[in-house]
Amino acid sequence: MCGIAGFISADRGCDDPRGQICGMLTAIAHRGPDGAGYVLDDGLAMGTVRLAILDPAAGIQPISDESGRYWLCYNGEVYNYRELRETLVGLGHVFRTDCDTEVVLRAWMAWGPDCLKRFNGGFSFALYDRRQKELFLARDRYGKRPLFLARHGETILFASEMKAFLAVPGFWFEQDPEQFASILGQWTPLPHQSGFRGIESLPMGEWARVREGRIERFVYDELSFAPSETISSEHEAVERIRAQLTDAVSLRLRSDVEVGVYLSGGVDSAIVAALARELTPHPLSTFSVEFEDAEFDESAEQRLVAEHLGTRHHARRISHADIAEACPDAVYHAEVPAFRSAFIPMFLLSQRTREAGIKVILSGEGADEAFLGYDLFKETLLRAAWNELPEDMRRSRLERLYPHLAHYGPKDIAAVTGLYHQFSAEKMPGLFSHELRFQNGQFSARLLSAPGDPFAEISALVAGNPAFGSMSAVEKAQWLEYKTLLPGYLLSTQGDRMSLAHGVENRCPFLDPSVIGLASSVNLRFDDGFTEKRLLRDAFRDRLPGAVADKRKFPYRAPDAAAFAACRPDYLDLVLSESELANLPFLNAKFAQRLATKVLTKPAEEVSTKENQTFLFLLSIALLDRFFVQRQGLAHTGGSSVLPPLQRAVDLRAEAAPHASQGNFASLT
Numbered sequence: 001m002c003g004i005a006g007f008i009s010a011d012r013g014c015d016d017p018r019g020q021i022c023g024m025l026t027a028i029a030h031r032g033p034d035g036a037g038y039v040l041d042d043g044l045a046m047g048t049v050r051l052a053i054l055d056p057a058a059g060i061q062p063i064s065d066e067s068g069r070y071w072l073c074y075n076g077e078v079y080n081y082r083e084l085r086e087t088l089v090g091l092g093h094v095f096r097t098d099c100d101t102e103v104v105l106r107a108w109m110a111w112g113p114d115c116l117k118r119f120n121g122g123f124s125f126a127l128y129d130r131r132q133k134e135l136f137l138a139r140d141r142y143g144k145r146p147l148f149l150a151r152h153g154e155t156i157l158f159a160s161e162m163k164a165f166l167a168v169p170g171f172w173f174e175q176d177p178e179q180f181a182s183i184l185g186q187w188t189p190l191p192h193q194s195g196f197r198g199i200e201s202l203p204m205g206e207w208a209r210v211r212e213g214r215i216e217r218f219v220y221d222e223l224s225f226a227p228s229e230t231i232s233s234e235h236e237a238v239e240r241i242r243a244q245l246t247d248a249v250s251l252r253l254r255s256d257v258e259v260g261v262y263l264s265g266g267v268d269s270a271i272v273a274a275l276a277r278e279l280t281p282h283p284l285s286t287f288s289v290e291f292e293d294a295e296f297d298e299s300a301e302q303r304l305v306a307e308h309l310g311t312r313h314h315a316r317r318i319s320h321a322d323i324a325e326a327c328p329d330a331v332y333h334a335e336v337p338a339f340r341s342a343f344i345p346m347f348l349l350s351q352r353t354r355e356a357g358i359k360v361i362l363s364g365e366g367a368d369e370a371f372l373g374y375d376l377f378k379e380t381l382l383r384a385a386w387n388e389l390p391e392d393m394r395r396s397r398l399e400r401l402y403p404h405l406a407h408y409g410p411k412d413i414a415a416v417t418g419l420y421h422q423f424s425a426e427k428m429p430g431l432f433s434h435e436l437r438f439q440n441g442q443f444s445a446r447l448l449s450a451p452g453d454p455f456a457e458i459s460a461l462v463a464g465n466p467a468f469g470s471m472s473a474v475e476k477a478q479w480l481e482y483k484t485l486l487p488g489y490l491l492s493t494q495g496d497r498m499s500l501a502h503g504v505e506n507r508c509p510f511l512d513p514s515v516i517g518l519a520s521s522v523n524l525r526f527d528d529g530f531t532e533k534r535l536l537r538d539a540f541r542d543r544l545p546g547a548v549a550d551k552r553k554f555p556y557r558a559p560d561a562a563a564f565a566a567c568r569p570d571y572l573d574l575v576l577s578e579s580e581l582a583n584l585p586f587l588n589a590k591f592a593q594r595l596a597t598k599v600l601t602k603p604a605e606e607v608s609t610k611e612n613q614t615f616l617f618l619l620s621i622a623l624l625d626r627f628f629v630q631r632q633g634l635a636h637t638g639g640s641s642v643l644p645p646l647q648r649a650v651d652l653r654a655e656a657a658p659h660a661s662q663g664n665f666a667s668l669t
Contacts, residue, residue, distance in 0.1 A: 002061070003031030003500070004073040004126055004147075005159035006038075006046025007168070008135045010213035013154055014045070018651075021045040022643055023167030028160055029641045030333075031075070031500040037061050037648030039071050039128070044135065046126050046158075048073045049644055051503055053255050053360055054081075059099030060647045065109060068652070069131050072105045075160050076123030076145045077507070079251040084118060113138070113207055116220045120251065120513060124202070126158060130652065135210040141221040142366075142511050143191065143204030143487030146496060149215065150199045156210050161497070162199055162335050166631070173628040174198070175621070177448055177586035180337065184617055185441035185454025186434075187339045188488030190461060195336045196628070204487055222467065223482050225475045228517030234526040234535070240518055241539040248512035249275040252362055260285040260358040262349070262506075263305055263313070264556055265298025267537060267548055268364030268373075270305045272509055274543040276362055277309045286311040287353050287361065289345040292319045293559050301548050308545045316352040318345045320559055324567035328633065331623040333501040334493045338620045339444070339613045342558040343494040347501060354502040361499065365490055366510035369481050370519040371533040373553060375401065377477055380433040381529050384473040386424035394420070400530045403552075428455060430462035430469075433477030440610040444617050447595075449588045458484070474524070560612040561599040564619070572600065574622035575615075584625055592618050 005024035007014070014020055021038045025047045029036070038047030039062045048061035054077070064071045078084070081100035084107055089095070093106045100121075107115035108127055113136070122144030127136045137158055139147050150157045152171050157164075165171050176197040183189050191203035202208060205221035231237045249272060253259050261273040263286045277284045286306050290299040299315065306313035323344050330347040331338070353361060368374050378401050386394065398416060399405050405413060419436075426432040438455065445451040461483065462468050468479060491508075499506045509515065527534050532553055541549045564572060574580045575596040581589040599607050599615040626632050 002051050002075045003028035003049045003160040003164075004046065004075045004124070005164040006044070006073065006126055007152075007155050007157045008046075008128075008210055009043045009155040011154040012043040017045040018649075020168060021047050024159060024164040025049050026641060026643045027164045027167050029644055030503060031160060033503045033644050035060065035647040036644045037646065037650075039064075039073075039648075039650045039652065041128070041130060041652040043133070044128060046071070046073045046128060046135075048075070050647075051359060051500075051505060053077070053257055053505065054101075055097050055099035056256055058097040059101050061101060062648065062650065063097075063101055063105055064650075065105060069129060070105060070109060071128040071130065072101065072108075072125060073127075074101045074104055074123065074125040075147075076121060076125070076140065077254075077505070078104060078119045078121035078123060079254060079507075079512075080118075080120040082254070108136070113218065113220060116141075116207060122507070122511075124160065133211065136207060137202055137210065138207035138220075139202045139204060141205040141513070142482070142491070144491050144496065144508065144511065146492060147202045148194055148199055149202060149208070154213055156213070156215060161333075162194060162196065163332070163628070165199070166628070166634070175584075175586070175625060175629060177450065178452060180586070180621070181445055181448055181452045181454045182457045183337055184444035184447060184451075184614075185438060186458055186484050186488075187437070187441060187444075187613075188485050188493075189336055190457055191483055191487060193457075193488075195624070204483075222465070223479055224467070225471065225478060225520040227521035228514070229521045231521050231525070237522040237526055237535055238539045241522070241535060244512070244515050244518050245271065245509060245539070246275055246279070248509035248515050249362065250279050251512070252507040252509050253279055255360050257359045258282070258285070258357070259360045259362060259507075260287055260353060260356075261311075262286070262361055262363040263288045263302045264364065265301035265305075265548075265551075266364065266554060266556075267533065267540075267544065267551060268367035268510065270364075270544050270548050271367075271536070271540045272362050272364050273305060273309055273311065274540060275509075277311065284309070284311045285314065285356060285358055287314045287316070287349060287356070287358070289349050289558075290315045290317040291345075291558065292317060293562075296557055296559060298554060301551065304545050305548055314352060314356055316345070316349045318348060318558065320563035320566045322348060323559060323563040324569045327564075327569070327619070328571060328623055328627075329501075330498065331620050332627050332634075333497045334620070335497065335624070335628075336488075336493060336620075337617050337624065338489070338493050339616050340557065341560045341563060341616060342556055343489075343498055345558050346494050346498040350499045350502040350504045353499075353504050359503065360505045360507065362507050362509060363495075364510060365495060365506075365508045366486070366516075367533070367536065368553075369478060369486055370510055370516045371536045372474065372478075372523055372529055373533050374481070375553075376433065376437065376481075377474055378530055378532075379436065380473050380477045383420060383424050384432070386420050397530065428459070430459065430476065431455065431480070433473060434480055440613055443610040444614040446591055447587055447614060447618055447621075449586055474529070561607055561615045562604045564615075565600045565604075568600075571623065571626075572596075572619075574626065575618050576600070580622070583630070584622065587618075587621070 032049030034052040081103040124145040124147035174197045288302040291297040
């Protein structure tokens with residue numbers, strides 16, 4: 001895991017490429033505190049800040065082939081690198097390192113962009129073909145590792161995090177209210193969005209070729225939920241799930257440094273921890289967030305799992321004051337508006353993890369998307385069948401979905417039933433599964449003075465996928481989750497950005513392509529979809545404490561507006577002061593000020609979920625404007641970090657370094 005940054009210029013317009021690339025790498029130094037390196041050529045500069053996990057001594061970047069034609073700056077891990085390396089050796093390639101970075105380089109040399117289909121991992125990289133003067137950029141199929149592009153005159157910039165662009169002279173950030181309408185509507189950026197004008201995120205499963213100022217984008221992987229395996233019985237399904245997840249965890253334990261596990265208190269991370277404990281020869285370290293506010297706390301289940309597995313457990317206890325104090329730092333690293341505060345405790349947990357000496361962590365992220373764990377999937381199933389079900393079956397299905405419903409009075413039951421009547425037919429083409437969720441998004445869009453159509457871009461995204469129309473209602477729901485909340489929030493805002501803020505790599509066994517393919521093969525085949533992840537639980541029930549194996553899903557959340565109302569940090573003036581809100585002319589200032597005042601002064605029980613959510617959006621938009629547009633407070637947020645130890649600096653332009661282009665790997669520093 002690392003961070004990459006660089007630029008390629010059609011007019012070679014940069015006067016100080018060395019200073020600029022060092023500045024860009026310094027801005028993302030937190031992603032790779034173990035070392036840095038860069039390469040310069042006419043019109044090109046690119047570099048890496050490295051988190052040394054595989055072959056720490058030899059895996060220095062940038063890396064090139066023997067001829068000096070290809071140069072690679074790489075972020076992430078390809079977990080099946082040993083198998084690929086064996087194949088490449090069979091093709092005649094000679095390796096100088098035991099690092100997956102060199103495997104990625106030689107895989108590209110052997111197979112070109114087709115190598116991307118062979119990679120099982122989370123990655124983004126920049127590969128420069130010096131002979132053709134072409135730059136290739138690529139990103140993994142599920143969007144685990146970020147990669148942003150921007151035009152600056154005749155120059156194309158790229159980086160793992162947008163804050164690297166702060167180091168580019170003359171580059172200015174401008175928040176994009178049109179993108180905000182979409183972000184507020186869907187709770188998260190779409191795959192290509194960044195929230196800033198002129199900055200684009202390379203979508204998951206795509207690569208790009210940059211040459212002479214032009215960017216061409218190509219898709220190498222499309223999401224598919226077609227069954228990948230023929231499963232003949234429920235028993236076989238359970239056995240396959242057990243075997244496939246064991247393989248996925250085993251692959252992700254490949255590391256030359258110790259690997260730990262995040263424990264949430266739920267079944268998914270407990271399964272990952274159980275497998276890691278069995279597969280790891282040394283004691284396993286586990287890490288959890290605990291909350292002083294009992295409404296959000298799962299520490300009892302976390303400690304139960306840790307004791308059951310015999311792990312060395314570490315907890316970071318979070319108070320309202322912790323959330324309020326860490327919010328600006330976390331928003332700076334998140335770089336995009338957020339609708340929850342739950343990413344802030346993850347920022348603090350990553351800090352705790354790094355302090356314990358752990359660089360690599362496994363988590364249960366992706367299980368709910370693969371094995372239909374969210375209520376959204378069950379609700380979609382029920383809404384899609386609603387008009388065909390007899391009255392008594394509607395009621396029984398509702399009670400299975402919402403066990404508390406049996407204790408409700410007739411008025412509340414009628415309200416829930418009415419909601420299902422109302423949303424039993426599609427209102428927004430292609431977005432049937434998410435129409436209930438998008439109600440909150442419509443409220444959040446009121447923050448903007450001109451909200452436009454918050455759903456225009458996601459409608460275009462859906463319409464642009466030829467396979468989407470033939471998917472079932474639940475598969476469409478999965479597709480939307482994989483394209484929106486998973487990469488845009490869970491893997492990025494709450495995942496990669498928070499963990500890499502402290503130099504910790506997060507790996508997700510449930511996002512192994514073979515696991516997702518297997519889940520698609522058994523989902524709804526041996527179950528009706530209303531028992532939460534039953535096959536997955538059955539596969540690992542014997543390895544977990546009973547209270548966790550059978551525990552109903554408890555969504556990970558953190559205190560939202562209540563934390564800020566209780567602590568009243570100074571920066572709340574950004575959303576309460578009329579003069580401060582005037583710096584954000586695209587906002588409906590009266591609505592924003594009224595909302596913030598209500599949320600911060602009324603009792604928590606009088607603040608609705610959508611008001612809570614909209615307040616977090618407002619606060620994060622205001623903080624992002626301060627950091628990125630007005631460029632204030634960067635020192636406070638770590639914006640003054642220094643470049644890690646420079647391990648390689650190769651200037652291909654310099655007469656003093658003729659050997660660099662002839663394959664000499666000696667560093668010039």
